[in-house]
Amino acid sequence: MLKTLRYWLQRIRLRVFALYALVLALFITAVACSGSAPEAEADAEAQVGISPELVTDYIHVALAADRTAYTKHVVNRSKTLEGKDNEKGVLGIEATEGWQDTDGIPLPAQMFRLGYEIGNELSEGAFTYGLISPWYINDNHAPKSDFEQEAMDAMIESGEPFKGYQEVGGQKYFSALYPDKAVAEACxxxxxTHPVHLERYPDKEFEMGEVMGGVIINIPIEES
Ligand code: HEC
Structure with a gap:
């Protein structure tokens, strides 16, 4: 009698152990497959697609941040350094348009242009960006395409970014224009009072808060 009971207990233990082993094996297979199946990864990537609108928004934040940081931490320090006015030249530099011919550093708009000239070259046209304005001092900043003209008019009217699609040379682009407003009296x-401005646009007087132009960002779109 005792012998039979021991026999059955032994068999039950064996079965429970086998069941545990099976569950463990299934679990390991499931984890291993979900971790490395290439199709699953490709699917996940496809689902994590990012809208072109968000891409231009992100790029714009990075560009605006760099421009503000340069104005705040470089240009402004050439005028006031650690609370002291730069009358006697605390720093022997000045942010001036003719910076290359003097002991100067570029104005923020010039610094931005120097940056986008390098950026557009580095990206080999993969995406482009720049400054445009109907009241441009620098000829390179004239609105070029019909799209840029239309976007500029709409943005000046609303004060809000303008976004849309355009085609240039057979390539489709998502383009976004962000307003560049007169946020400081200096703008x-x-x-x-700039001589070029006075000559070209004698009737145009900017006021505080006004849209003075915009940052345009173009990213190419592949049609599927
Ligand atoms: C000390 C003079 C000065 C100040 C201050 C200044 N700018 Fe400019 N800005 C210029 C010059 C010069 C250019 C042309 C730069 C170039 O050669 O690319 C320019 C270019 C621009 C452009 C592109 C269109 C164009 O005229 O070529 C915009 C838009 C602009 N500035 C907006 C602003 C805003 C907004 C501010 C204030 C946050 C500001 N600027 C402050 C001198 C100035």
Whole structure:
């Protein structure tokens, strides 16, 4: 009698062990497959696609941040350093348009242009960006395509970014134009008194808060 009981207990233990082993094996297979199946990864990537609108928004934040950081931490320090005015030249530099011919550093708009000239070269046209304005001092900043003209008019009217699709040379682009507003008195005074501005747009006087132009970002779109 005791012998039979021991025999059955032994058999039950064996079966439970086998069941555990099976569950463990299934679990390991499931984890291993979900971790490395190439199709599953490709599917996941396809689902994590990012809208072109979000891409231009992100690029714009990075560009605007760099421009503000340069104005705040470089240009402004050439005027006031650790609370002291730069009357006697705390730093022997000045942000000036003719920076290459003097002991100067570029104006923020020039610094931005120097950056986008390098950026557009580095990206080999994969995406492009720049500054445009109907009241441009630099000829390179004139709105070029019909799209840019239309986007500029709409943006000046609304004060909001303008986004849309355009085709240039057979290539489709998603383009976004972000307003560049007169956020400081210096924007207004410098542009309103600039000799090129006075000559070209004698009737245009910028006011604080006004849209002075915009940052255009173009990213190529592959049609599927
Ligand atoms: C000290 C003078 C000065 C100040 C201050 C200044 N700018 Fe400019 N800005 C210029 C010059 C010069 C250019 C042309 C730069 C170039 O050669 O690419 C320019 C270019 C621009 C452009 C591109 C269109 C164009 O005229 O070529 C925009 C838009 C612009 N500035 C907006 C602003 C805003 C907004 C501010 C204030 C946050 C500002 N600027 C402050 C002198 C100034």
């Amino acid at each position: 207004v005074t410098c542009h309103n």
